[in-house]
Amino acid sequence: MKASKLRTAIIFLSLAGFICPAQSVVTSTTKQIPASSQTREILGLKLRPEILAIVKEIETKTRKSISARFDDQPEFQIGASYIDEESGRAIITLDTRLEDDPKKLEAVLTHELLHLRLTVNGYPSFIWSPTVRTAKGMAIDVEQSNINDLRSIIEHRVFRVDMIKFDLYRYIDLAGVTLADARQRKGDEAGQADVINMVRAILEYADQNDIAAVRKSFNTNGWQSTVKEADDIAAIIDRTPIITPKDQETVFLRCIAKLYPVPKANWAFTLKLDPANKYYRRLILNFGRVAKK
Numbered sequence: 001m002k003a004s005k006l007r008t009a010i011i012f013l014s015l016a017g018f019i020c021p022a023q024s025v026v027t028s029t030t031k032q033i034p035a036s037s038q039t040r041e042i043l044g045l046k047l048r049p050e051i052l053a054i055v056k057e058i059e060t061k062t063r064k065s066i067s068a069r070f071d072d073q074p075e076f077q078i079g080a081s082y083i084d085e086e087s088g089r090a091i092i093t094l095d096t097r098l099e100d101d102p103k104k105l106e107a108v109l110t111h112e113l114l115h116l117r118l119t120v121n122g123y124p125s126f127i128w129s130p131t132v133r134t135a136k137g138m139a140i141d142v143e144q145s146n147i148n149d150l151r152s153i154i155e156h157r158v159f160r161v162d163m164i165k166f167d168l169y170r171y172i173d174l175a176g177v178t179l180a181d182a183r184q185r186k187g188d189e190a191g192q193a194d195v196i197n198m199v200r201a202i203l204e205y206a207d208q209n210d211i212a213a214v215r216k217s218f219n220t221n222g223w224q225s226t227v228k229e230a231d232d233i234a235a236i237i238d239r240t241p242i243i244t245p246k247d248q249e250t251v252f253l254r255c256i257a258k259l260y261p262v263p264k265a266n267w268a269f270t271l272k273l274d275p276a277n278k279y280y281r282r283l284i285l286n287f288g289r290v291a292k293k
């Protein structure tokens with residue numbers, strides 16, 4: 001769970017061939033985790049039955065208990081979750097400041113569990129192909145955080161119903177610091193991270209006035225095209241039903257095509273399963289010439 005951060009624009013310099021064919025991945029199992037107790041604590045928090053059910057689903061599918069701990073987080077981040085690539089275990093780290101705030105702790109913990117539930121059900125993560133380069137370096141080095149953030153925003157849309165059902169928005173302010181940052185950067189060029197921040201504002205800020213303030217600040221900075229791209233991307237995410245992992249892939253690719261306009265009509269972004277990753281579905285994002293239809 002992240003607020004916002006900023007980077008500058010990138011330009012794609014070159015591209016190269018295709019990656020190896022995909023192989024199958026472990027996506028689920030029916031093996032039960034022992035100790036099927038109906039009560040359970042994580043980080044001192046007694047879990048509500050409906051949240052415990054999510055924990056059990058994740059642990060059944062990973063065949064391992066979830067590891068949760070308090071840890072210092074990067075700036076603007078209060079929690080993170082992932083499936084460990086080596087062990088296949090679901091890992092959650094939460095900001096140490098949540099330790100004394102049980103309501104917010106429950107909200108952020110549940111938010112991360114909702115992300116993990118998608119992951120164990122085959123909703124993919126995305127990684128830049130090492131063949132994609134930008135003016136500032138390899139995309140995997142300089143642009144990975146943008147596609148991570150885009151994935152998060154799409155997933156938030158997928159489980160928005162659950163966030164409302166569990167009344168989690170009340171304890172989590174997703175608004176972040178985009179406005180203050182934009183005000184400081186008048187005269188700067190906007191980048192893909194700014195587009196992402198605007199998308200996040202449109203889709204996640206609870207107060208319409210906050211969205212309007214960010215929009216105004218971006219326009220004042222001369223970032224009209226950034227606002228336009230963000231409106232287009234937000235509309236794709238908001239208006240496309242995402243029922244399956246495949247739907248998420250489709251929406252992700254449509255957003256990427258807006259976020260990184262390709263230089264020629266016969267070039268496009270593609271996704272392929274990462275054969276090196278066996279515990280969850282990770283798709284490699286590549287960029288290249290496509291066959292004419």
Ligand SMILES: [Zn+2]
Nearest residue numbers: 001002111152
């Ligand atoms: Zn999140």
